[in-house]
Amino acid sequence: MSDLVFDAVSVHYGHRRHGLTAVDGASLTVPSGQVVGLVGESGSGKSTLARSAVGLAPVSAGRVLLDGTDVRRLRGRHRPLQMVFQDPYSSLDPRMSIGDSIAEAMPREAGRGADRRRSEIARLLEQVQLDPDRAQMLPGQLSGGQRQRVALARALAGRPQVVIADEITSALDVSVQGAVLNLLRDVQRQLNLSMLFISHNLAVVRYLSDHVAVMYLGRIVEAGPTEEVLGDPRHPYTRELLASLPGHDSAPLNGTGPPEAADTDPHHPPSGCRYHPRCPVGPLVHADRTVCRTRDPAEGAASRPHLAACHFAATDDLPYPTLLRGDRTP
Template identity: 65%
Template sequence: MAELRFDRVNVRYGGRRTGHVAVRDIDLVVPDGAVVGLVGESGSGKSTLARAAVGLAPVTAGSITLDGRDLLRSRRGPRPVQMVFQNPYSSLDPRMTVGESVAEALPRHDRRVRSSGTAEVARLLDLVGLGGDRAGALPGELSGGQRQRVALARALAARPEVLVADEITSALDVSVQGAVVNLVRELQQELGTTMLFISHNLAVVRYVSDYVAVMRRGELLEVGSADVVLSTPEHPYTRELLESVPVLDAVVPSAEAHP
């Protein structure tokens, strides 16, 4: 079991009078082995909620639990929730090789894994489709898509129970976005990892997610199965998001139609 649960979670930056509430009273469940797509416009609080789950944002009220374990109080040992960040160009140390970055995340308490570190790094790099022979490469020698694969391998190296993917394709060229999304979907299906997948791209969310949650201005507006929310949304804002998605015209007028 690896059910991630947010109960009445609030995140506030600054003082009580002059501060800003980035996330307000969020109730959200990411079921065991499922992918929940979290969507919303920029500034809606998606990334703040993700950072709260991994201890990078201050939770001022509420609780975040994993199978009943309080993640806000537990700070010892390996982190059961790992995050893949948006920008692959800043998430890796440019002075460390690919292999060193992945090996650094291997569980220190697992002697078997640590003793076979080189082989485990190669296995993880193969798993994300990069190839173990790239372990000696530096991040500067890789493309954005390749760096994001390394970031995925590094997150998986920590043996997480939950993976949080925060806009992991938005900083990539369109030509490689599809390959990374396909990789994420294949890895989730193969490993059965519980995942919170954050994106503003509804087409991507529809492709990878079992459930969809919609946020706006720090609040959760709608949650449900991906098919229902993206086909028959209840909240007006969700309908606005869907209507804003570009659609190619099925019929292109001929030149004769415009004398």
């Protein structure tokens, strides 16, 4: 079993009163052997939540658990949880050969002996569909797609139980994004890895993920099986993300919905529902829905469809787009 659990995790930067809470009480489970897609616009806290699992962001409250053990108690260089970062150009040391970069991440027993080390490097490069002869090359001699494959091989060198992939195709040319995504899907299935896949692209998340979670302003606002969430979204923010996808006739909901809609300041989030200042079914449109301004919808999320943090998640106030498995390829 390799469940990764974010248990009411908060990440706060700066002074208590004047700092920024990038993640606020987020709870999410990545089940063993499955892929959870985490989506949301830039600044929603996706990457910060991921970084909290590998010790790159300070956990101010809550816990990150791997098979019931707090990840902060995992000692040693080779942890069972590895991360592949967004930018393939900065995630590798430009002065080290790609073989040395991969070897650096190996458990001690795997890299013991020159022949064994070379054999393991070759195996990992082949696993990510790169010629083992490239082991002596520097990162600057590779394309962006090849570098990202090396970054994946480096993560796999640690023999992880869980991999976190943070926007790993967003910096790549469109022509190579699909190949990297197919590789990631194949490797996850072959090794039965648990995976947290972070993206702003719902179509890509639908392609890879068994479950999807939607994040807004530091909080998880909707989560569930991918087909259910994207086929019947319950939170208006999820509907907005779907409406913004290319090919949908609907305009983004916040562009045509409530008058005086405005983005919120993450340093000073609004009371009640954090989405209400731009919500197309909230108090800016329905004056009687004052509950959105005063009560946190997360309190009753467990009883709503898809754990939606919306007081009116079960209502159908306006038509909305869907994204089912047969609708789109990445």
